[in-house]
Amino acid sequence: MIHPTNIMRTVRSIEVTLNRPPDAITSGQEISLTWSISGGARISHTDVHLDYDLVRLKSANALNSTVNQCSTPCSGPREFTSFLIAPAAGNWHLAAHAIVDSVERWSTVYAVTISSRSQFPDLVVGSLGISAGEAPAGSTVTITFSISNSGNASAPASLARIRIADATIITTADPLLLTVRVDGLAVSGSQSFSRTITVPTGHLSGAYYIGVTANEDATIMESDRSNNQLTLPFNVKAAPFSGDFQYPINGASWSINQDFEWNPTWGNGGAYHLAEDAVAAPGTAVVASADGVVRFAATDVAGFGGLILIEHNLGGEAVTTLYGHLSKRRSLLVQPGQAVRKGALIAYVADDDEDGGPWHPHLHFGVRKGAFSTSPICGHWPNVGYSQSCSGMTHDQYRQFWYRPTTFIVAHAGGLPPPISLKQPDLIVEAVAFNP
Incomplete structure (x- = not known):
């Protein structure tokens, strides 16, 4: 046993x-x-x-x-x-x-x-100045300020932070530009600073505030925290423009199948195609046509699948480029607010099961006059692929909002040659009634 x-x-x-x-x-x-x-x-x-x-x-x-x-x-x-x-x-x-x-x-x-304690330090930010009231994203400016102790007890060493925000009250959620070490300050003591900061490249042009916050981590118990921050208005200008555009697909393995012309089979009696369809293999790299700022980037957009819009500064005039039928599976490589350079990889051409419709893989490339806007034209923006007649606007008037892409690029020192051919209709599914 x-x-x-x-x-x-x-x-x-x-x-x-x-x-x-x-x-x-x-x-x-x-x-x-x-x-x-x-x-x-x-x-x-x-x-x-x-x-x-x-x-x-x-x-x-x-x-x-x-x-x-x-x-x-x-x-x-x-x-x-x-x-x-x-x-x-x-x-x-x-x-x-x-x-x-x-x-x-x-x-x-x-x-x-x-x-309880009756004596506390009180850190105060003062004498805030910025060397320029506006500057392009990516450039540098000098910021000067002082931090003094107006309390009745000495203050130990601490950290002050410089941030940029779109409101006068700056929080820890706003982008950090610089962290500055503040020495211990005796009663009535003060320390002055001069620092060079870089305007973040990811910021869109517009009105902002740059501010300094003393004792942001609240490591010092103070008698008054309301005077720990000081801000000044600051304008971010559009990033410098390189001066030219290029077609957004590199290499020779692509061609334009559908151009910037009238198609009598679309809509109710026909419409203009407001872009060029560049036929390319799935996974073909798509690059930014010029320096600019991404204004829209999303997948699963009706009729497009992946869609990116980039705003450019052309000699003081705004131009917006549109890139449609982008791959969600391979992911978009940029996000709204991001600054991009000409030729930067932004996405890939989608497979035919993820490009928003029953057509062969291609890039829908459009060039729109003016800045990006969420205000719709006839109810369609940003996902506009063809003209409409609405609100007293004819198709021809609607088309005036857009440039013919290849003509525009050639006229603005395009970095790539025109496509190898302008028509290969056998590559597109003929039964499609609407192709944005």
Whole structure:
């Protein structure tokens, strides 16, 4: 007879231990906190929470917490140290928190009394200036400013940040231009700065604000936070234009099947095709026709599949190029607001099962007069492929909004030669009644 063997499995316990905090804590004081995690193999998150509400303490909405010490998963066991600025006076609760081996763990909760403080620093941003009130995207400007301490207590070193925004109130969600270290400031102390910043290339031309925020991370307890920020209006101009256009498909393995002409089979009695259809193999690279800013980029657009529109500055006049029947499967390579250079890869020609209709793979390339607009013409914009007669507008009048692409490119120093042929009707499905 075989007797069963008692097998004992040793389970290593996982504990989060927070060292006892200081007995005397003053509002605004920087507290050093140390805690350890024993057991467990993988620590994906650990920090310390501070809140006067016990329920909220153990939630993601705790009023105060230290930075996660394991944003890249750590291996346990180990000890951690972090810092926290003591909030307003009152009775608070403090506990260390961790996610170990996908399980949430908490230390013992300490009751903490924070006493009031009558002296605080007060950081004020002043003397803000910008070397130019406007500049093109990608260029540089010089920004000058000062940060002074008008409070009744000295301020430790801190960080100020320069951001650009489309509103007078700048938040941490707005694009960061530069981070500046501010030295510790005595009462009435001040520090002046002069920094060169680059206007982000991804910004569209228009009106913005550039601002400086002192103590943006709120690492210093101040008597007044309302004077930590100062902004100035700033205009972003259109990026410099290279001066010429090119056809958006490279190489010789393509041709124009359908040009900028009247098609009697479309719509109700015929319509103009407002582009050129360049027949090309699926996966053929599509490039930006000229320097510009992407105004629209989306897949699954009715009649087109993938569609991109780019706005260009042609000697002070706006021109918008349209690229249709782009591959979703291979993904669009640009997004709205992005600045692109002539010849930059933006997408690929779609396969015939993803190009928005029952036609062979091709690029629909249009050149529209004027800036990009979401205001529809006869209810169709930006996905306009053929002319319409509506609202008192004839087909010929409608067509005046568009250029003949090849003629336009040749007239503006096109970088690629014209297509190798202008008609190959056998490559397109003849039964199609509407092809944008």
